[in-house]
Amino acid sequence: MIAQKIRVNNYCDQLVSGHIFMFRFFHKIQNKLFRSIQNFPLIKYHADIAYQKSIQEHTPYLPILSKSDLNIVKEIQNKGVAITSLEELGIISSPQILQAAQKLLPNIKADINVQKHGFVVHASATQMITYPEIFLWGLEQRLLNIIENCIRLPVAYHGAYFRRDIANQLEQGSRLWHIDKEDRQVIKIIIYINDVDERTGPFQYLTQSLTTEVAKSLHYKSGYLTNKTMQSVISSDQYQSCTGSAGTVIFAATSSIFHRGKPPIDNDRFAIFFDYTAWREKYLHYTTSHLTNEFLVKYFDQLSEAQKKYIYWE
Ligand SMILES: O=C(O)CCC(=O)C(=O)O
Numbered sequence: 001m002i003a004q005k006i007r008v009n010n011y012c013d014q015l016v017s018g019h020i021f022m023f024r025f026f027h028k029i030q031n032k033l034f035r036s037i038q039n040f041p042l043i044k045y046h047a048d049i050a051y052q053k054s055i056q057e058h059t060p061y062l063p064i065l066s067k068s069d070l071n072i073v074k075e076i077q078n079k080g081v082a083i084t085s086l087e088e089l090g091i092i093s094s095p096q097i098l099q100a101a102q103k104l105l106p107n108i109k110a111d112i113n114v115q116k117h118g119f120v121v122h123a124s125a126t127q128m129i130t131y132p133e134i135f136l137w138g139l140e141q142r143l144l145n146i147i148e149n150c151i152r153l154p155v156a157y158h159g160a161y162f163r164r165d166i167a168n169q170l171e172q173g174s175r176l177w178h179i180d181k182e183d184r185q186v187i188k189i190i191i192y193i194n195d196v197d198e199r200t201g202p203f204q205y206l207t208q209s210l211t212t213e214v215a216k217s218l219h220y221k222s223g224y225l226t227n228k229t230m231q232s233v234i235s236s237d238q239y240q241s242c243t244g245s246a247g248t249v250i251f252a253a254t255s256s257i258f259h260r261g262k263p264p265i266d267n268d269r270f271a272i273f274f275d276y277t278a279w280r281e282k283y284l285h286y287t288t289s290h291l292t293n294e295f296l297v298k299y300f301d302q303l304s305e306a307q308k309k310y311i312y313w314e
Contacts, residue, residue, distance in 0.1 A: 051184065055152045062152065063145040072251060073149045076187070080208045080257035081240070086191065086247040091140050093133060097272075098247060100131040101162065101193045105270050108164045119170045119263070123162035125294035135160045135295050138274035139307045143189065150253065151185040153278035156312035159292030162193075162272045165201045167264040176224035177260045179211070183277040186255040192248045193270035201264030202241040203250055203271075205257045210238060214258060230258070279312060288312060 038047055065073065075082035086094040110121045128134060137143075138160050148155045180186040196202050206214060217233050218225065227236075241262065242250050252259060261269070296311065303311070 058153050062149055065145060065149055069142065069146050070149075072146055076150050076251050076253050078208070080211070080253045081205055081242065082251045083242055083244065084249050084251075085244070086249055089142070089249060091137070091142055093137055093140060096133040097137040097191070098193070100133045101191070101270070101272060104131055104134075104162060105164075105193055108162065108270070110164060110166055110268070115166055115168065117170075119166055119168065119172050119175055121164045121166070122291070125291045128160070128162065128291055128295055129298055132295070132299055134162060134272060135292075135299070138189070138276075139303070139310060141306075143274075144310060146251070147187050147276045150187055150251075151276075151278050153185075155310055156277050156279040157310045158275040158277065158288055158312060159295065160272055160274045161289065161291055162270070165261055165264055165269040165271070167201070167266060167268050169263050169265075171226060171263060173224075175261050175263050176226060177230050177258050178224050179215070179220070179222075179256070179258055180254040181222045183255060185253065185278055187276045188250075188252050188254050189274040189276075190242075190250040190252065191272045192244055192250075193246055193272065194267070195245045196248065196269055196271075197243050198241060198262075199265040200243075200267050201262050201269035202243045203252065203259065204239050204241050204262045205252065205259040206234070206238065207240065208253075208256055210234065211256065211258045225258075227260075277312075279310070 038044060072082045072084065086098060104123055104127055107127060108121055108123050110118075114121055138157055144155050144157070180188075190203055194200070214220070214230070214233055218229065230236075242248070244250075300308070300311070
């Protein structure tokens with residue numbers, strides 16, 4: 001009887017996850033279609049004007065920042081990246097997130113198949129739900145205020161994911177050079193959970209000015225570029241590597257710079273990523289991740305009204 005119930009439950013789970021997969025697949029295609037429609041010159045022209053108008057209208061409401069947070073914003077706007085640390089930021093909940101991450105780290109397992117043929121493993125939704133402090137750190141008001149000043153519009157928080165990047169030489173997915181195209185402005189915060197040097201897969205990027213030059217010479221519109229292609233136009237000496245000890249925090253405007261995760265050589269890299277865009281009623285092409293959805297099903301009602309305003313959830 002119990003075995004039969006488990007079989008039925010498993011069948012239902014498969015049906016639901018199949019459903020979610022199909023939904024997300026069509027959602028991605030729909031987003032791609034929207035993006036290409038929005039690139040038609042006349043549509044783009046009107047969208048650009050509306051976008052500039054929204055920024056102008058929102059400017060008087062931007063939160064006031066301390067001098068050090070303003071410096072972070074300036075660095076993100078000038079270079080595309082600002083590097084600091086949990087300690088320097090001094091956010092009260094920071095020790096909790098590092099402790100939670102260090103407890104969770106040994107449980108993000110990479111089986112032999114992933115080690116050989118994959119490049120990344122993510123903490124599961126169940127694991128993320130067990131450590132809500134990780135997701136909640138991304139809703140710290142100071143961070144949201146910094147991001148709001150960067151994008152100069154109300155912010156949408158898309159959640160957190162904890163990834164283990166496997167030390168192998170596979171050049172796939174986010175290890176290829178790309179610019180995030182999900183929205184006009186995508187900001188990611190990355191926290192390193194272990195020490196990251198040149199051989200532990202640092203986040204790498206090209207400065208904004210170099211990104212513009214490279215995009216022009218490669219006629220880049222979207223998608224992934226191999227490192228070989230990148231080296232056909234610039235020397236790797238011009239790559240910026242974000243190395244740092246555990247607790248290093250990187251703010252990256254990933255929609256305006258070429259970036260990638262350099263393949264780790266010696267050790268796996270453990271890092272938590274937090275994703276943000278501008279908040280909009282319509283045409284937000286960002287697909288909320290399955291992790292975020294599952295987290296919110298459990299915790300949405302426990303968020304404060306102020307926090308709920310930042311959640312973009314399908
Ligand atoms: O793994 C990394 O450091 C890069 C990740 C990345 O490219 C992205 O999130 O868009």
